[in-house]
Amino acid sequence: MSGDKINLERMMHRLNQLALCSRGSRGITRLSFSRESECANRLVRDWMREAGMVVRMDPLGNVIGRYEGRRPGAPAFLIGSHLDSVIEGGKYDGALGVVAGIEIVQTLRERGLRPDLPIEVIAFCDEEGARFHTTLLGSRAMAGMLREEDLCARDSDGITLAEAMRSFGLDPSRYTDAVRDPQSVAGYLELHIEQGPVLEREDQACGAVSGIAGAARCRFRVEGRASHAGTVPMSLRRDALAGAAEIVLAVERIAGRMPSVVATVGQLRVFPGTSNVIPGAVEGTLDVRSMEDEQRQAALKEICEEAERISRRRGLSFTCRTVMEAAATPCSARLVQAVEEALAKRGLKPLRIPSGAGHDALAMASLTEVGMIFVRCRNGISHHPDEYVAPEDVGTGTAVLLDAVLELTAAETAEKFLNKAVKGANTP
Template identity: 40%
Template sequence: MSTAEMVVERIERLARISAYPWNLTRRVFSPRQAEAEGLVLAWMGEAGLSSRRDPAGNLLGRIEGRIPGGPAILVAGHVDTRADASPYDGALGVLMGIAAVERLVRQGTSLHHAVEVVAFADDASSRFPVPRLGSRAVVGRIDPHTLDFDDDYGVTLRQAMQAHGLDPERLADATRSVGDVLAYVEVAAEAGPTLEQSGSPVGVVPALTASSVLRVTLKGAAVHAATVPMAFRHDALAGTAECVLEAERIGSSRDRATVTVGRLDAQPVPVSVVTGSVTFGVIVQSSDDAERHVVAAELVAAFNRIAGRRRLEIAVEQGIDPDATRCDPGLVRLFERAVEASGHSVVQLPQGMPTDASNMSVLAPVGSVLLRCRGGVGWGPAGIVDPADVAVGLDVLTFVLAALTTGSDATPSDTLDGHRKSS
């Protein structure tokens, strides 16, 4: 069995551990999660990694470098899942990290720096409204009130952690200092069609997409549809329809940003009444902050023009508008060399889904690659990565880890064995 086939077999084994037999749902700090973590810890041990669980519930598998206890290169994913998840979502990064480290050990690579494989807790945030709890704890971004958040059954995060054998009062002890981490890398399945269309099995991420969120309210007059002629109406729903089409036009005119109109709340509901008020959300996403801000401003201007022409009142609120997370240029170039060494052309594409890299960028340079997924649905239940593409991803990851941990430019003969060499 090749290394890539072993990774796929382990992913399929984890996928059988689920709260429901009809889909993959493995919530954080649940019995099913504990069962999955037991397997991951065993696989870390088989690969020669010493393993532990930190106070936030993150699993850490470590192989020491020249100086025991010294700073480490981290490669990470997660084992908990959202509801109805892909088997490859999160687990792919963890299991490929374990396999890549095992490959380095087997090849006798002299590690100057430690390497850690991390399975972050609550990355999927399918149980509590705390996205990426594990990496938040590692970088010290945990609000104490977080422990009081509860799930759909009234179980608080504090109670869930206690049931999982953790002490929630020690959550802050998971925080690490800047000097603890030399670099942070991720491997994930692409949640989009770019790699399939390009024909490349792996893409290098220059940045993670950020979002600008607008909440738009149009107000007109709620009048009876049978008694008010069309020319005298101030129809908020008709104005919203025009805004939606204009948002689509603006988004379609841009190559580096997407525009999506979300939920619409219309009042009143009866079909016999002209809609008096509509509130809708718009999300602008891009890895280019300047482009995202320009598009958001263009949308606001267009909505105001529509409201003025239709004699509607308009209010636009903008939510939190974080900057995009930029991957380290040196890591981007290193990943590109690794892709070229594997015999494939370099494709750059932004990571459109939120990941732990956004938090970890506080501590260290971050880098990321995405693997081609059938149908571009890497985070959905149908998401599958072909074993041949997993093999290429392993070659790339091993190349990068070898270069980072030895402090030298690795060569293909030193690090690659996936689909071109026997495991």
């Protein structure tokens, strides 16, 4: 048995059908707890049943299909990704991982194979946060990280998450029932499009993910003095925007020197923002990410020090406030190894790519060991109608997923995991 047996035609057909569950004519818009997501859930439930799984929906609206293993009472190996999209996003982000998970179970079933461990395929209800502006709702609920106040998050029409859940026939007060017992799961593997250009540069269909980068998000303010654009000589100005421009270039330079760090100023607001007034203040955002937490912290420190130096020289003031900080989440060595072995089996390089974006695996890491497989997407474009994955890459990625899952759900691997779990050493 190997990954060559998957039915690529069936997968592409299913991806096309899911793409029809979308609002509007441009790209894919499938927000959580919408008519479109209900349409996608229905398709996924049907396919899961067709693949021989027992299907349920948990209290948060995550769709879960279970394929029993040969070992009674053994923990389940989880495969998942999300069904929601951003507004006018692409057809593969999230959907590919769900369709791939169903495909590998269906392939096993069609060959009359049952792994030792049960397999569960999960279609998470809300990863992107496009509707309620709070991400990873489905996976955080499963990992026990959803808080009661998350249920009060509102969409742009003022509808709360709790109300949206009720309209979907769910009981929001039962959200803690979605939490999984860590003893009942034996790992989580997610296949997802890369959403970046590394695999394309490496000329390879897929690779293992080393972990999800840690991130810091900051808001900064540069304060100068607004005055008349015509009357104040250049040497007497305290132009906040000219200072901010220098700071943006310093961010690029400092992060550019640190191989594991990426940093971005994504937003600048200029005050008063008029053509005949020298900018008196600028507010901006700074996003710094790295797989190495120390590098991320060092970069942020250096950026702030440099920004203060620039501001002082120009007679400006600089303040910076960190609004979000999350540590890097490494993937489990055991799962990375299984993916690398599956890559090697097909003559592919054992590529390890850090994920700069968050995924459901990030939340699931607080429940169990996680791993991810990235699949190449054209020009690294994602969250956009032009998002595209070549069918042969869908096939290769899914074959690698199947081989890795076969290894991870085999009796002897399970044995090792269970022994470790008993010793309480299975924390990610």
